[in-house]
Amino acid sequence: MRQFHHIGLPTDESHPGEYFVEDTKVWVTDPRKHPYLVEYLRFEPDSPVTGPVRDLPHVAYRVDDIHAAIKGEDVILEPFEPSPNFTVAFILKDGAVIEFMKFENESDLPWR
Template sequence: MKTFHHIGLPTDESHPGEYFVEDTKVWVTDPRKHPYKVEYLRFEPDSPVTGPVRNLPHVAYRVDDIQAELLGEQVLIEPFEPSPNFTVAFILKDGAVIEFMKFENESDLPWR
């Protein structure tokens, strides 16, 4: 299964309802609360995220098996858990940044 979830847009501006992801030192918004499923990402200056994930928009898909999606792909960020029961990874495919998300329930997502 691969289902569209949101688009992510890097920004330098703070947005209401941001959530801090400690592992990547980035503030993110909840795309479920945006009418067009947009997630804003505001990186701290010392964020370990560099390159395309930090500088380009991304398209995110909910998947059943992240490892299967990564096979043969240019992995930008290996799978990690920004919160319990929620795993993400990023690839670069044809010049586009793609995020894969694995979770059982929407309530597993870190945004509250």
């Protein structure tokens, strides 16, 4: 399964309802609360995330198997858990940043 979930846009502006992801030192919003499924990402200056994930917009897809989704791809951010039972990874494909997301129940996510 590969199902569209959201578009992520880096920003320098704070947005209502942001949630802090400690591992990556980034503030994120809930794309389900945006009329066009946009997630805003505001990186702290000392965020370990660099390069395309930090600088470019991304398209996110929910997947059943994150490791199968990234197999053979140009992985630019290895799988990690921003919260329990929620794993994400980022690839670069034809110059575009793609996020794959694996979670059991979207309503259990801390910023949802």
